[in-house]
Structure formats: structure tokens, C-alpha cells
Amino acid sequence: MKLNEIIKSCGLELKNSAEDMDCDVTGGYSSDLLSDVMANAKDGNVWITLQTHNNIVAVAVLRNLAGIILVNGREPEESTLAKAKEEGIAVMSTPLSTFEIVGKLYGLGIRG
């Protein structure tokens, strides 16, 4: 499934566009522990987290993630947005909790 389609189906708010919003999302990974994402997320995964610190952009770049979805209505910090722009990482947000947004993504057929 493409990132664009996911944004539409889940009603995500786009905070920063990636270079390629048409990219295929290979799966989902949900974690609030950066080292865990570094170790276990896979290329092209969309990452669901409530961390908003700018370190999340670095992790997304290093792991080649398709994008980051911030949950619980959290806003990315200014420095996070700036870094995301610089690196071309998609950042989205949702008022839903991790459990709910993951449930929706899973319902769309996205897996690990």
C-alpha cells in the first residue's frame, strides 16, 4: 500500500511531506524506544510512536523508514519538523492512540 493511500484512509494529518509520497509501505512498526526501532524496524516500514523529539528523524533516516506517525494528537517539536524537512522524511499525526491507529493500519492489510 502507498503512503498517500494510508494518509487518506486513516485521516492522518500530514505535517511534513516526503520526497516520494507514492512509495510503497512495506509494513508497520510501533515502538517508543529508539534503540528498539533501530534494531528491529524494517526498510520501508511506517513507524508509529508518541516520541516527538528530533532524534526520531535520525532513526527514520538510518532505517530507511517510509514515514513517522505521531499518536495521541502529539505535535512534532519544531526542531523535529525542521530536521524532517531537511531529510525529506514524512511526518504525520493522528488524534488516535497507538492501539487504535495500528488497528486501522492492520485492517488495511499492513503487517509487520
Added chain:
Amino acid sequence: METKFDKTVEILFELKVADVMRKDIISIGPSDMMSQLKKTLQERRISGLPVVKGSNLVGVISIEDLIRWLSDGDADQRVEEVMSKNPQCLYADQPLIHAVKKFDQFGFGRFPVLDRESGKLVGIITRGVIINGTLKKLEKEYKEEEIRQYRASHFFGDISADQKKVTLKFKISGKDFDNAGKASTTMKKNLKRMGIQPDIIQRAAIASYEAEMNVVIYTNGGVMQYTITEDKLSLNVTDSGPGIDDIEKAMQPGYTTSESWVKELGFGAGMGLPNIKKCSDKMDLQSEVGKGTTLKIEILIGEDHEVK
């Protein structure tokens, strides 16, 4: 980490008044005469009696009442004319800690115990009865020797150093992540036993836990002291440094100085202090860099947590 003091308090929450009270009640009737009372108190070597009509408690009369009556030199009188009406009572199903509080609060030597359903008199409780009941239970868990030492040094005075209060103290070790939160969960259990409302217990537990985590994470250790009175629960958390240099900033949601090891353990998102504030009715945070930090919070308990 559990001390005998913690254990004693735990037992006081666990045991019910009915578990230790004297059931062989010596009583007197309201229309019995004062001269009769004098005889009974002398013979039985006791310092007071419940006044009972049928199996209902109608008053209490003490040796003080008798002395006053004697010194007034009045003619013989019916007990009901001298006794105190509407006496302070305990219910059989209350935790023993309520009894301890009541003794401190009123300074009486004894309380009649009523069955909550029927309102009938079912027993009598005295300080001696509480101490014996608690020590008996404690003795099952500790060796004789330790008990003897403990009996000498602690007990009543410790649990209620002041009037109308229950105070509990916990020492918190810095950086001991395994035991972090133990004081708060222990306290939660104790509050439950005291019959405090669940929503208040939850707020107290959350605030206490976040405060405890801060002591474990940021300091080399400290002390948490809980004080429970009729109307509120107070928590005092002190540590000996490093202190907070900008308290206003520290209180902002999301502000944190936590290192990554803290985050990997599930904390350090900058939500602790704001949540402590949200959970408490009153919060005061004082700190001096290089000296230490003191956090004081209060949570109002309200009237209906305990039967009057």
C-alpha cells in the same frame, strides 16, 4: 526493604476489630444504680463499662464518672443519669488501624464495638487488646528475640506519633530500578485496606509513583513520607540532590533532562511532574541546586471514606 514497622502497620490494616476485640462483655443497665456500678468496677478491676439495654448500647460510663459522682456526694442515682450518651464506637468490620486512630484521637481507654448491620454491641476494644492481637500475628512472622526488642522500642507511639495521624516512611535508593515503585505500590495496598475511595487511591498512587521514579532516576536517594489524617493524604518526598535549577521549566509537560537509559526503561518523557500536579489537590516543589529537592503534595480524602 520491609521493616518490622512496615509489617506492623500492614497487620493493623489486615486485622479487623472483630479479630481482636473482647467478646466477654461486662456491662451495666441504664436503670442500675451508681452504687452497683461502684461494686462492679471494684470487683472486676476495670475502668469503665458500656451501658446496655437489651443488646443495644445506650451509653458508656467510666471510673472518672464514678469519681465525680462520689465527690459530688449525691444520693444514689441511676446510671443513665450520669453516663455519657452517644458514645464513640467502632464497628466490628473496621480495620484495626481505625481503632488505633480513634484511641489517639479521643484518648479514651476503651471503645464499644458494634455490629454494623444490627447496631448491636458485640465487643469491647482496649489498647491492650490491640497490642496483644497485633503482636501475636507479628510473632508468627518474626523470631521471639526480634519481637522482644521490638516490643520494647516501638509500637503505639510509632504508628501514631501525633494525634489523629498515621505516618509511614519509606527510604528510596537512587538508581535502584528493580525496586523503584515499591514504596508506591505498598502504599497503594495500605490505602486500599484503609477503605479510602478507589479514585483517590489511584491519584495518590500515580503521583507517588512518578515522584518515586524521579528520586530513583535523578538522585542518590531520598525519603518518602505519607501522612494520613481524617481529611487528607499528604506525601512528602525529600532527596539530597542534585536539585532542580529551573522549577518552572521542570514543571512544563515534555521537559526532561533524562538520559537515554531512562527512556529505554519507559520513563523520562517529561510528563512526571505535570501528572503529579494533575493528580494532587495541592503541590509544592522546592529545590536548591547542590542541596536537594522537596516535593509536598496533598490529596483531599473527603468525608465519606470512613464511617463516623
Added chain:
Amino acid sequence: MKIGEIIKLLNAEVHYLHNNQSDAEIKSAAACDLLSDILARVHVPDLLLTGLNNAQAIRTCSVFGIKAVVIVRGRPIDQKLIDLAHEEEITLLSTKDSLFIASGKLFSKGIEDAFEPCE
């Protein structure tokens, strides 16, 4: 959904089942690795899904009033944690599923999140 069904669905290992109640009902769940975030919630979920396998995962449940926890990502569970779960009377399960997969599976079976954004 009953705890027993969740155990099957997640192919979970059971470390401590409080009161041996495999028919305890689970209606809501939260998925999170940040415990402070759980503690700041308005509603108490029945179940916590987390990748944390330390004592704080159990104590947070105890403090907040959550009945059961599933430790995800195949994190090892040591005896001390099991003892603590026992002591705090919190049902403790673990699964090899990721947080994403475990949450997705439960959501698809009708489990909800009692989440309500606070202010």
C-alpha cells in the same frame, strides 16, 4: 474477549494468570512503551501491551489499576518479573509478536482503546 482467547490469538506464553481466570474479560487495551504516558491517561484499560520487560511494566499496571500485561517482541521474562506479577496480582503474558502485530490482531477482534486525549 476472554484472556484465554487472547493467549491463543497471540500465541502467548503464560507466566502468571491471576486467579487462574482464563475467562476474565478484556474489553480495552493500550499499546505503549512509555509508562508515564499510560499514567497520564483518563481511563484505565484492561490490558497493557508493551515492549518493556522490567519491573516498572508490572508496577505501572498495579499503580494505575490495569489487570493484565502482554510483553511483546519476544522479550525475555525473568523469574523476578514473574514473582512481582504474582505479588501484585497482575496477569503476565508474553508473545513473539511485535507491538504492531499484537495490537492489530486484538483490534481486529473488537478490542478497543479506552483512550481519551486529555485537554
